[in-house]
Structure formats: C-alpha cells, structure tokens
Amino acid sequence: MANIGTLVTIPPVYTFTIQNDVSMMNVSEQSGPQMGDGHRLSILLVDDVQENLELLEDVLSENGYVPMLAKNGVEALDLVRREQVHMIVADAMMPKMDGFQLCKEIRALPSCASLPFIIYTGNYVDATDQEFARSIGVDRYVVKYAGLGTLVQAINELAQQRYGRRPGEPSPAPEQIDDQEFLEKHRAIVIKKLEEKMAELEMYADTLIRKNREIQASEDRYRTLFDHASIAIFVLDRETGKILDVNRAGIDLLGYSREELLAMSHLPVAGGEFTATMLDTARFASGETSITRSDGTSVQVDIGVGPVARPQDTRVLLYVRDISEQKMMRDQLMQAEKMTLMGRLAAGIAHEIRNPLSAISLNLQYMVFKTQQQPELCDSLRDALEGTKRIEAVIENTLNLARVSPPVLKEHQINDLVPQVLGFIGLSVQKNDVQFETYLADELPAIHIDAKQIQQVVLNILQNAIDASPVGGTIELATSLVKTSDPARQFVQLSVRDHGPGLTAEQRKHLFEQFYTTKAGGTGLGLAISKQIVEKHKGEIHIDPAEGGGTIVRLLLPIHS
Numbered sequence: 164m165a166n167i168g169t170l171v172t173i174p175p176v177y178t179f180t181i182q183n184d185v186s187m188m189n190v191s192e193q194s195g196p197q198m199g200d201g202h203r204l205s206i207l208l209v210d211d212v213q214e215n216l217e218l219l220e221d222v223l224s225e226n227g228y229v230p231m232l233a234k235n236g237v238e239a240l241d242l243v244r245r246e247q248v249h250m251i252v253a254d255a256m257m258p259k260m261d262g263f264q265l266c267k268e269i270r271a272l273p274s275c276a277s278l279p280f281i282i283y284t285g286n287y288v289d290a291t292d293q294e295f296a297r298s299i300g301v302d303r304y305v306v307k308y309a310g311l312g313t314l315v316q317a318i319n320e321l322a323q324q325r326y327g328r329r330p331g332e333p334s335p336a337p338e339q340i341d342d343q344e345f346l347e348k349h350r351a352i353v354i355k356k357l358e359e360k361m362a363e364l365e366m367y368a369d370t371l372i373r374k375n376r377e378i379q380a381s382e383d384r385y386r387t388l389f390d391h392a393s394i395a396i397f398v399l400d401r402e403t404g405k406i407l408d409v410n411r412a413g414i415d416l417l418g419y420s421r422e423e424l425l426a427m428s429h430l431p432v433a434g435g436e437f438t439a440t441m442l443d444t445a446r447f448a449s450g451e452t453s454i455t456r457s458d459g460t461s462v463q464v465d466i467g468v469g470p471v472a473r474p475q476d477t478r479v480l481l482y483v484r485d486i487s488e489q490k491m492m493r494d495q496l497m498q499a500e501k502m503t504l505m506g507r508l509a510a511g512i513a514h515e516i517r518n519p520l521s522a523i524s525l526n527l528q529y530m531v532f533k534t535q536q537q538p539e540l541c542d543s544l545r546d547a548l549e550g551t552k553r554i555e556a557v558i559e560n561t562l563n564l565a566r567v568s569p570p571v572l573k574e575h576q577i578n579d580l581v582p583q584v585l586g587f588i589g590l591s592v593q594k595n596d597v598q599f600e601t602y603l604a605d606e607l608p609a610i611h612i613d614a615k616q617i618q619q620v621v622l623n624i625l626q627n628a629i630d631a632s633p634v635g636g637t638i639e640l641a642t643s644l645v646k647t648s649d650p651a652r653q654f655v656q657l658s659v660r661d662h663g664p665g666l667t668a669e670q671r672k673h674l675f676e677q678f679y680t681t682k683a684g685g686t687g688l689g690l691a692i693s694k695q696i697v698e699k700h701k702g703e704i705h706i707d708p709a710e711g712g713g714t715i716v717r718l719l720l721p722i723h724s
Contacts, residue, residue, distance in 0.1 A: 204322055205229040205246070209239040209253035209265065210283075219252065222311055223318070236260025240268055243275060250321060252314070255284035255292070256356070263299060263352070270300040279321040281305060283314055286356060295352055395483040397430060402477055404429040416464075416485060418457035430481070431455040432466070451486065463487045516554070524551045570613030570699050577610060577642050577655050577720070578603045584621045588629065597632045602641035610655050610720050616696045617720070620704075623689040624659050624716050631663030631714065638662075645719060654702070654719040662713040666706070674706055 206228045208219045213234075220230040231248065233239035235257045242248065251269065253262040260268075262282050269275045282296050285307035293304045303317040389396060395413035397406055409424050417424065417431070433453040447469035453461045467482040527548040534541045585592075585599065592599065628638045638661050645654040666674070675694045697704045702720045709715040 203227060203229050204249040204326060205231055206250045206252060206318065207231045207233060207239055207242060207248045209233045209236065209251065209257070209262070211235055211254065211257045215254070218311075219314075222315065226315060228318070236262065236265035236268070239265055243269060243272070243278075248275075248278065249326065250279040250281070250318065252281045252283050252318065255282050255296075256286045261353075263296065266296070266299050266301050277325070279303075279325050281314070281317055281321070283307060289355075291355075292352055395485075397481040397483065399430065399479050399481060400477060401479050406430060407478060413483065416456075416462070416483060417454070423457075433461070454483065463490050520551055520554055524548065524555075527551065570616050570696070572611040572613060572700075574609045575612055575614050575617075577607060577657055580614060580618060580621065581640065581642070581657075584618055584625060587618075587622055588625055591626060591629050595629050595632065596634050597629055598635075598637045600637055600639045602639070604641075604643045607642060607644055607655055608653075608722050610722055612700055612720060613696075617700070620693040620696050620718065621657065621659075623693050624718065627689070628659050628661040628663075628714075628716070632661045633663065636662050653722045655722060657718045657720075658715055659718075660709050660713060660715040662709075665708050665712055665714055671706055671708075 206223055208216055208223070208230055210216050210219070211234050216232050216234075220232060223230045231242060231246065233242055236253070237259045239251065239253065240260070243251070251265070253265055255262040262284065266280050266282070269278055269280060279302050280300065281303040282301050283305050284292075296304045302321055305314045305317050389408075389410050392410055392412055395416045396410045397413050398408035399405065400407055406424050406427055406429075409421060414421055414424065419427075431454055433455070447467065449465065449467040451463065451465050454464050455461055463486050465484045465486045467484075468479055470476055470479055527544055531541055531544045531548060534544060581601065581603065585601075625638070625640075632638055638659065641658050641660075643656050643658070645656045647653065675690050694704055697718065697720075700720060702718065704719070705717045707715055707717070
C-alpha cells in the first residue's frame with residue numbers, strides 16, 4: 164500500500180492518523196471507543212485469509228477495539244449467537260457462507276437487525292455489487308484497494324452513529340428485501356463473479372501454457388546444445404561426487420554407457436586431491452589431470468569446473484577436453500627443440516673433440532704397435548684405445564641424431580632386408596652364442612622406405628635383443644601383415660622377440676629418450692634415432708613385455724598405394 168499520510172478527523176469523538184503503508188490508527192481517547200456504559204466495542208472480523216485477519220486484528224486493537232475472529236460466515240454466525248458483538252466486518256468472497264449471505268442471516272435475527280455490518284472486499288467492486296449490499300442491509304461497503312484507513316474511518320463513523328447516541332434512543336433498522344429477491348440478486352452477482360474468475364483462469368491457463376511452451380523450448384535448446392557439444396560435459400552432485408548427467412561426448416570419451424556412468428559413485432579422475440578441489444569450487448576453475456576409460460587406459464584431459472547456476476545449487480558442471488594429442492604435439496615440439504639444441508651441441512663436439520681425439524687414437528695405436536713385446540702395457544694401451552673408439556661412437560651417434568635426413572623412399576620388400584641385416588651382426592651373434600629363428604610371411608606387399616635408414620633401425624633392434632639375451636638364448640624374428648578397420652592404415656610388421664630379463668614399466672617409459680640406456684657402456688641414442696627415422700616414414704615402433712618373459716619390439720611400416 165502507498166504511504167497515505169492523511170489526517171482524518173471524525174467529529175465529535177474520534178481522531179486518527181493513517182501512515183506508513185500499514186494505516187496505523189491512533190484513537191484520541193486512550194480507553195478506546197466505548198458504549199454509554201463504558202464498555203469497549205467488540206468487532207467481529209470475518210475473512211478466510213489468516214494474514215488478513217491478523218492484520219485487521221492488530222490495527223483495530225491499536226485503535227481501542229476488541230477484535231473477534233472468524234474464518235467464514237458459518238463461524239461468524241455461531242459467534243454472534245453466543246457472544247456480544249457490536250459490529251461485523253466481513254469479506255464478500257468466502258467458502259461455506261459469503262459476506263452477503265452472512266448479512267442476510269444476521270438481519271434475520273431480531274437481536275441483530277440493526278447490528279452495524281461492513282463489507283470489506285477486493286473482488287466485488289462493481290456499483291451493482293454495492294447496490295445489492297445496501298439492499299440487504301450492509302451499512303458500509305469498503306473496497307480493499309482504498310486502504311485500511313478507509314475501513315477504520317467507516318468503523319469509527321458507524322460506532323459514532325450507533326453507539327454514540329443517548330441511552331434508550333433506538334437505531335434505525337435498515338430496509339429488507341424479500342428472500343426471493345435476495346436469492347435472485349445474490350445468484351446473479353455470484354454468477355457474474357464466477358464468470359470473471361473463469362475468464363481470469365482462462366487467461367492464466369493460456370499464460371501458463373505459453374510459459375510452459377517457452378520453458379520446454381528452452382529445455383529442448385539446452386538439451387540439444389548439451390548432447391551435441393563437441394566437448395564432454397558432466398553434471399556432478401557437489402555433496403557426493405555422483406554423476407547426475409552426461410552428454411554424448413562424455414560417453415564417447417570414457418567408453419561407458421550412460422547407465423553405467425550414472426550408476427558410478429564418482430567420476431574416474433586420477434587423484435583424490437584434485438577431485439576434492441574440483442567439487443569444493445564455488446567459481447569457475449580449471450586444471451589438467453588424467454581420467455580412466457572403460458578399457459583401463461588413461462587419457463590426459465583438461466577439466467573446467469564451475470557451479471551450475473546459483474551458489475546454493477548443489478550441482479557442478481565439468482567441461483572435460485581430451486588433450487592427449489595436444490600433449491603429444493607439445494612433446495614433439497619439445498623434442499624438436501631438443502634436437503635443434505643437440506645439433507648445435509653435436510657440431511661443437513665434432514669441431515672441438517674430433518681432431519684431438521684422432522691424434523690421441525693414432526698415438527695409442529702407434530704405442531700398441533711398439534709395446535707388443537710388453538703384454539701388460541700393451542693391454543692397458545688397447546683399453547685406452549677402445550675408450551677413444553667409444554667416444555667416437557658417441558660423437559657419431561649424436562651427429563646422426565641431429566642430422567637425420569628426410570628418407571628417400573623407394574619400393575622394397577621387407578623380407579629382402581632381413582638377410583642383409585642379419586649378415587651385419589654375424590660377429591655379435593657368434594660372440595654371444597645366440598640363435599635366430601626367422602618367420603617370414605609370404606606375399607607381403609611392397610613398402611616405400613629408405614632402405615639404409617630402416618636397416619639402421621632393424622640393426623639397432625637386433626643388437627639390443629642380442630645384448631639382452633642370455634648366452635645360448637634364442638631370438639625370434641618375424642614379418643607379417645597388419646590390417647586395421649581403416650583401409651588407409653595397413654602395415655607391414657617386423658617383430659623381434661628376445662628371452663632376456665625384460666624391462667620394467669618405468670624403463671619402457673624412458674626408452675626413446677636421448678642418453679637413456681639400460682646397458683652398461685651404452686650411449687642411449689640408438690632407440691632415439693630409430694624412433695625419429697620410423698616417424699619420418701609415418702610408421703610406429705612399440706616395445707612391450709613378451710608373454711612368458713623377455714621383450715618384444717614391433718616395427719610397423721605403412722603400405723602406400
């Protein structure tokens with residue numbers, strides 16, 4: 164309600180002020196409105212809305228009246244018959260018995276024929292409604308939008324008129340209409356009000372239908388965007404970490420079905436600390452971690468997390484992006500930078516070390532020739548000469564690593580290269596007393612390779628297998644055709660399997676890094692160079708533990724049409 168701020172004076176007894184939206188009325192006489200015998204006036208308030216009753220009770224109490232409360236006309240009629248009531252203020256629209264019916268019943272009671280009666284309504288506001296109310300004996304007709312001040316003014320006026328007279332002076336009885344006329348007019352008013360309410364309900368129903376359609380369209384747009392987003396999206400419960408919803412990209416990323424994901428107690432993210440931080444966030448945050456797929460493999464992902472909407476919402480949204488390829492490209496870039504640095508280092512080493520190393524090697528060879536008659540001195544010189552050869556090998560491998568040239572591709576048969584490479588390692592085979600078993604597949608397609616570079620790779624793989632094999636051991640070499648679901652990805656495979664002690668997972672993780680070696684006296688550059696050569700051929704090289712022990716190396720070279 165508006166702040167009316169109007170001073171209203173009701174002569175000659177009551178003065179009240181309406182203020183501050185709640186129409187605070189102050190009666191000038193501290194004892195409140197009284198009858199001639201000094202008793203305070205009791206006013207029966209009838210309304211089916213409890214909040215309205217409580218507000219009227221407070222206002223009239225502050226103005227010196229004694230409020231009595233009823234929720235409908237039936238309760239009010241019962242109170243009038245049992246208690247002394249000096250005035251009635253009733254809402255027009257109520258269940259069981261409305262205000263008009265209550266007034267008609269009150270006027271039918273001989274003791275209440277002149278009881279002041281006020282209709283206080285927010286629904287029946289037409290002139291026809293007011294005329295009907297006057298015809299059945301309603302003394303005042305006050306609409307609610309006029310404010311509580313208007314109601315209190317009407318109450319004060321009626322109190323002055325009815326109870327401010329000289330003792331014994333009768334109050335005029337209102338004129339009455341007959342029952343038939345009342346029923347007809349009351350029925351007409353009720354029907355009109357029902358029609359108005361039906362029209363309002365239809366309007367509300369149309370609005371509700373339109374709003375529901377808008378909400379449904381918004382939900383459909385959200386679901387379409389959610390399901391067809393290229394990034395994986397998960398909705399999690401912040402309290403439990405349980406997955407509440409997931410889109411198609413999330414299902415594809417993890418390899419589980421939607422039902423399996425929704426049945427999980429938590430998202431399979433590596434690291435409990437990261438998960439706790441992820442669920443505790445009240446604003447958008449991001450970080451990199453790994454997530455486990457249904458097949459047990461781990462995927463590197465970038466996760467962005469934030470609340471769904473309001474801070475009090477217990478759900479969080481996770482935007483999960485697979486960055487495995489990105490990390491691989493980043494690692495390749497770092498590797499390229501390392502290779503560039505290695506090339507500069509290799510050029511410096513070649514210039515600074517090779518010339519003095521050659522002089523040392525020549526002098527040691529001369530001293531070995533001169534001291535052949537002194538075996539102990541000669542053996543020491545041979546060891547020193549062998550050391551210079553290892554230094555030369557390191558320098559040469561370092562230069563090869565930095566300057567691997569693009570392959571010159573020509574058509575070759577992989578089975579034709581195997582005997583040539585085996586011929587290069589004949590001395591190593593005899594020295595370590597190992598046996599080779601070869602299984603070469605028939606009718607393998609030709610592949611386009613740089614034969615010298617691939618021979619270098621195979622030679623390195625075979626030499627590693629010889630070094631890892633026990634004395635008298637066996638090395639298995641096989642060729643085969645490998646087909647995939649993609650017709651453009653067909654490979655010729657060369658596999659080498661030894662029966663040595665094998666490699667740990669940590670060792671396999673670093674095998675292709677420069678200067679990492681598992682052999683005493685090794686340079687740690689052979690596999691790094693091999694991987695670089697294979698990648699330039701668009702091929703793959705894999706080193707895995709073999710079933711039953713040992714290690715198996717698989718070299719995959721693509722078939723080009």
